[in-house]
Amino acid sequence: MMGLIFMAFIGFILALGVKRPFLWVLLYVYIDILAPQRIGFGPIQSLNISLVAFAAAFGGYLLLDKKEHVSFTARQGLMLALLAYCFWTTGNADFAEDAATKWDWVWKAFLFAIFLPFTLTSRARIEALALTMVLAIGMIVVSTGMKIVLGGGGYGNLKFFVQDNSGIYESSTLATVSIALVPLVWWFTRFGTVFRPHWAVTGLAVALIFSCLLIPIGTEARTGLLCIAALALLLLRYTNKRFLFLAGAGALGLAALPFLPQSYYDRMATITQPGEDESASTRLAVWGWTLDYVSQKPFGGGFDAYRGNSFTYRLPKTEEVGNTTLVEYAEVTDEARAYHSSVFEVLGEQGYPGLAMWLMLHLLGLWQMERINARWKRRSKRGDMEEEEAWIAPMAGALQLASCIYIVGALFQGIAYQPVMLMIIGLQIGLHTYCKRIDSARGSAAKAGRTGRGRNQRASGARDAVTA
Amino acid sequence: MIDKFALALGHALLGIAMLRLVVREGLDVDPLLARLSPKKRRARRAHEADAHAEDTDTP
Numbered sequence: 001m002m003g004l005i006f007m008a009f010i011g012f013i014l015a016l017g018v019k020r021p022f023l024w025v026l027l028y029v030y031i032d033i034l035a036p037q038r039i040g041f042g043p044i045q046s047l048n049i050s051l052v053a054f055a056a057a058f059g060g061y062l063l064l065d066k067k068e069h070v071s072f073t074a075r076q077g078l079m080l081a082l083l084a085y086c087f088w089t090t091g092n093a094d095f096a097e098d099a100a101t102k103w104d105w106v107w108k109a110f111l112f113a114i115f116l117p118f119t120l121t122s123r124a125r126i127e128a129l130a131l132t133m134v135l136a137i138g139m140i141v142v143s144t145g146m147k148i149v150l151g152g153g154g155y156g157n158l159k160f161f162v163q164d165n166s167g168i169y170e171s172s173t174l175a176t177v178s179i180a181l182v183p184l185v186w187w188f189t190r191f192g193t194v195f196r197p198h199w200a201v202t203g204l205a206v207a208l209i210f211s212c213l214l215i216p217i218g219t220e221a222r223t224g225l226l227c228i229a230a231l232a233l234l235l236l237r238y239t240n241k242r243f244l245f246l247a248g249a250g251a252l253g254l255a256a257l258p259f260l261p262q263s264y265y266d267r268m269a270t271i272t273q274p275g276e277d278e279s280a281s282t283r284l285a286v287w288g289w290t291l292d293y294v295s296q297k298p299f300g301g302g303f304d305a306y307r308g309n310s311f312t313y314r315l316p317k318t319e320e321v322g323n324t325t326l327v328e329y330a331e332v333t334d335e336a337r338a339y340h341s342s343v344f345e346v347l348g349e350q351g352y353p354g355l356a357m358w359l360m361l362h363l364l365g366l367w368q369m370e371r372i373n374a375r376w377k378r379r380s381k382r383g384d385m386e387e388e389e390a391w392i393a394p395m396a397g398a399l400q401l402a403s404c405i406y407i408v409g410a411l412f413q414g415i416a417y418q419p420v421m422l423m424i425i426g427l428q429i430g431l432h433t434y435c436k437r438i439d440s441a442r443g444s445a446a447k448a449g450r451t452g453r454g455r456n457q458r459a460s461g462a463r464d465a466v467t468a
Numbered sequence: 469m470i471d472k473f474a475l476a477l478g479h480a481l482l483g484i485a486m487l488r489l490v491v492r493e494g495l496d497v498d499p500l501l502a503r504l505s506p507k508k509r510r511a512r513r514a515h516e517a518d519a520h521a522e523d524t525d526t527p
Contacts, residue, residue, distance in 0.1 A: 002475075009479055016490050023486055030482065039475075066496060122498035128489050132482065139478030146470045161471060194485050194492075388500045434498075441504035 003040030021060030093302020102303035113422035120430025145211025148218030175224025176409030191391035300351030342410035369400035
């Protein structure tokens with residue numbers, strides 16, 4: 001039944017897309033994030049609806065959409081270069097079969113992120129993409145949040161729509177992505193035009209943000225807690241009453257403490273004691289191994305190169321016997337441990353050139369969003385801005401925060417090619433290009449106006465001379 | 469039950485959003501950019517008209 005409902009919904013969007021082909025781009029975003037073919041049963045599982053939406057999105061743009069002012073930006077170029085480089089490393093990978101499996105979804109995520117900005121030609125499209133992402137992720141977040149509130153939760157215990165621990169349905173990834181989207185969710189309460197600012201929109205946004213904040217708590221994802229801390233720190237920049245904000249956040253945190261389960265405290269305590277936690281010790285060992293690996297293979301070992309690692313280390317095991325606590329050190333051997341960090345993931349798989357491109361892609365995004373935010377804020381203060389441009393600076397700020405939080409989360413997880421974050425990059429490029437078009441149109445108009453005035457003055461001077 | 473509620477709410481909102489986007493005029497052509505462009509055109513036209521006036525006034 002569920003499968004049929006999903007198919008009906010997809011059919012509905014495909015039909016609407018005949019009039020507005022851009023909706024097929026949104027359909028792909030929805031399918032790529034939520035993965036309805038993995039939630040529903042029946043025919044939807046056997047149909048390749050992701051491919052159908054992919055083809056519709058590209059075909060619709062190429063055949064039916066207007067292609068005015070199309071520009072290929074530096075960040076799209078960086079993504080294309082990184083994609084080409086990944087293709088080369090995949091061909092020379094240490095583990096050819098595993099590398100090919102990862103390549104199979106990475107190239108699609110990159111290609112879609114490169115393509116996305118071409119379609120974002122208007123404010124409505126930028127907002128529609130952000131809204132589709134928020135609602136698709138919101139479905140997963142609301143369901144998970146409700147389960148946490150009603151008593152579920154615990155590390156690895158939560159039941160998501162899909163139980164394969166992959167993509168966004170991996171608890172730490174979901175925690176990072178949901179916290180990264182909090183500023184964007186709030187943006188809709190002030191500047192949304194599809195759902196205009198209204199108490200119902202604010203109510204829904206507050207509930208969604210509350211659910212987002214619950215994800216790291218319910219999943220006991222330590223990275224999620226770091227992301228919440230990063231969000232709180234970064235929000236200080238956008239808050240006028242900083243002391244009040246800090247006091248409120250502190251009070252909220254303290255009020256939440258009694259409701260947290262003991263297992264949560266136990267797991268969070270391992271953040272500060274990495275030596276006593278196998279997961280944390282493994283990370284440090286893998287990162288060390290990766291640095292050694294790239295010193296021998298600076299161009300990387302292709303996707304999943306970590307499968308070649310193996311290391312033995314000593315871990316303390318505490319045991320309580322009566323009133324005595326015994327600490328014994330046992331040797332633990334780990335093999336093929338994942339990177340647990342996007343920086344080391346890219347470094348090990350794509351080497352130094354790949355890491356340089358990946359870092360530049362994200363840093364350039366932070367810088368571009370900072371510039372847009374600052375410029376449109378200045379214009380707003382000077383009154384040198386149309387009313388319809390009020391949304392630009394807050395959107396740039398929200399996208400910059402999303403990137404910052406993703407980077408914090410990515411330091412401790414291998415999510416370097418996470419499709420949702422690549423879509424955020426596409427959204428940032430779309431916004432940047434849109435702002436450049438506004439600047440260009442306004443600049444040309446001003447230049448033409450100045451030239452026209454100059455000629456007017458000269459013509460008037462000539463007329464006066466003739467009359468004299 | 470929780471899953472069904474979350475999916476139903478999300479799909480309902482997404483469906484309404486798509487319907488609103490289909491009938492929205494500013495989806496394919498941005499109103500702000502469209503307004504700025506005629507300004508540009510008007511300025512260019514004024515500039516050409518001035519140039520023409522200058523030519524006819526010159527004896």
